[in-house]
Amino acid sequence: MKLPDAGFRKYIAIVGRRNVGKSSFMNALVGQDVSIVSDIAGTTTDPVFKSMELYPIGPVTLVDTPGLDDVGELGRLRVERARRVLYRVDCAILVVDDVPTPYEQEVANLLKEMEIPFLVVINKQDILKEKVDQLRKIYEENFGTKVLSVSALKRAGFDTVGKAIHEILPTDEEIPYLGDIVDSGDLVVLVVPIDLEAPKGRLIMPQVHAIREVLDREAIALVVKERELRYVMERIGMKPKLVITDSQAIMKVVSDVPEDVELTTFSIVESRYRGDLRYFVESVRKVEELRDGDVVMIMEGCSHRPLTEDIGRVKIPRWLVNHTGADLEFRVVAGKEFPDLEELEGVKLIIHCGGCVLNRASMMRRVRMARRLNIPMTNYGVVISYLHGVLERVIKPFMEEIRV
Numbered sequence: 001m002k003l004p005d006a007g008f009r010k011y012i013a014i015v016g017r018r019n020v021g022k023s024s025f026m027n028a029l030v031g032q033d034v035s036i037v038s039d040i041a042g043t044t045t046d047p048v049f050k051s052m053e054l055y056p057i058g059p060v061t062l063v064d065t066p067g068l069d070d071v072g073e074l075g076r077l078r079v080e081r082a083r084r085v086l087y088r089v090d091c092a093i094l095v096v097d098d099v100p101t102p103y104e105q106e107v108a109n110l111l112k113e114m115e116i117p118f119l120v121v122i123n124k125q126d127i128l129k130e131k132v133d134q135l136r137k138i139y140e141e142n143f144g145t146k147v148l149s150v151s152a153l154k155r156a157g158f159d160t161v162g163k164a165i166h167e168i169l170p171t172d173e174e175i176p177y178l179g180d181i182v183d184s185g186d187l188v189v190l191v192v193p194i195d196l197e198a199p200k201g202r203l204i205m206p207q208v209h210a211i212r213e214v215l216d217r218e219a220i221a222l223v224v225k226e227r228e229l230r231y232v233m234e235r236i237g238m239k240p241k242l243v244i245t246d247s248q249a250i251m252k253v254v255s256d257v258p259e260d261v262e263l264t265t266f267s268i269v270e271s272r273y274r275g276d277l278r279y280f281v282e283s284v285r286k287v288e289e290l291r292d293g294d295v296v297m298i299m300e301g302c303s304h305r306p307l308t309e310d311i312g313r314v315k316i317p318r319w320l321v322n323h324t325g326a327d328l329e330f331r332v333v334a335g336k337e338f339p340d341l342e343e344l345e346g347v348k349l350i351i352h353c354g355g356c357v358l359n360r361a362s363m364m365r366r367v368r369m370a371r372r373l374n375i376p377m378t379n380y381g382v383v384i385s386y387l388h389g390v391l392e393r394v395i396k397p398f399m400e401e402i403r404v
């Protein structure tokens with residue numbers, strides 16, 4: 001099942017052993033009977049999704065899961081099944097009703113390994129009574145997480161659940177576009193080719209964004225086309241702090257900008273602003289491991305109509321095949337949803353578009369999903385620089401930050 005991937009919606013998985021009251025917990029939190037409850041272990045057989053507004057988070061989708069301690073199921077299969085549900089959630093709630101068993105430990109280990117923040121909810125406090133405090137201590141000490149206690153049956157203890165979940169959700173704080181690497185008085189040269197692909201009569205958002213941020217820093221923005229760059233660099237009489245160019249012109253620009261001047265591309269700036277530049281750079285090196293028959297996924301954030309010489313569907317595949325000499329299979333997915341596991345089957349490398357229609361939260365979530373599945377993920381800007389042999393040069397301004 002595809003999940004809509006709006007950046008603002010948070011996915012919360014409810015996990016735990018059979019019969020601890022996961023479905024009851026979901027129903028109590030929603031305030032409706034959306035998931036079937038019974039005293040027979042193994043009642044929930046497939047994940048149940050329910051979207052709601054949860055104060056103070058906003059829109060969330062709760063995912064009630066089947067109890068993962070199915071009898072007769074091998075440990076490895078069990079972990080695999082859990083992973084299939086968990087790879088795309090933002091956080092998890094581990095529901096328990098007794099002292100931790102090896103099963104709870106296994107889930108906690110998996111959540112930690114997948115870097116999914118979670119909290120423990122002790123359910124059935126109505127029958128556990130004094131034992132709750134003892135359990136709380138055990139879970140706090142063993143798992144190092146926040147521990148709440150509720151009674152799903154009596155619908156008690158739910159006032160603080162929303163706030164507790166809110167506190168563990170990743171925030172994906174905005175990072176500055178350029179503000180942190182440009183100081184007042186610095187000169188920043190922006191190279192903007194005006195070719196057929198440039199929109200009529202205006203600049204594109206990354207260029208406008210860069211100019212604005214340079215000006216906000218009381219620095220100087222100088223905008224030139226690639227043809228005039230060398231002429232300007234020779235006469236400027238001042239060493240630029242940074243040159244930022246459109247990726248398309250990088251080969252020409254590299255030869256026109258002296259080695260001691262820092263140079264990057266708008267795509268790299270965007271990658272850092274919207275995504276995880278470090279993971280993109282680490283992942284792009286996997287290009288060298290691509291072999292005949294390997295699948296490379298081209299992932300686009302929107303479904304635009306491809307241009308004739310489309311960058312993601314034509315140019316990058318061509319460059320990659322030339323570079324690796326391998327007979328690669330390209331699988332294109334487009335849209336606001338992260339692909340299903342079936343589509344990701346066998347994928348050795350994901351190459352994402354710039355993600356101009358995705359916000360940082362969406363993009364970071366995609367990165368986290370790829371990481372959890374151990375799939376390297378890079379993006380257009382990074383792979384283009386890499387395949388043109390200029391990656392080291394264009395990431396240098398951000399090297400301290402990405403350290404790979």
Ligand SMILES: Nc1nc2c(ncn2[C@@H]2O[C@H](COP(=O)(O)OP(=O)(O)OP(=O)(O)O)[C@@H](O)[C@H]2O)c(=O)[nH]1
Nearest residue numbers: 018019021022023024038042043044067124152153
């Ligand atoms: N006393 C008490 N019983 C509860 C509470 N919450 C759930 N139960 C009971 O525990 C049993 C299991 O509840 P479910 O919500 O179906 O448990 P589950 O974890 O979803 O179980 P599976 O789907 O089989 O994995 C039912 O009989 C519930 O009525 C609670 O807070 N107190």
Ligand SMILES: [Mg+2]
Nearest residue numbers: 022023043044
């Ligand atoms: Mg259930």
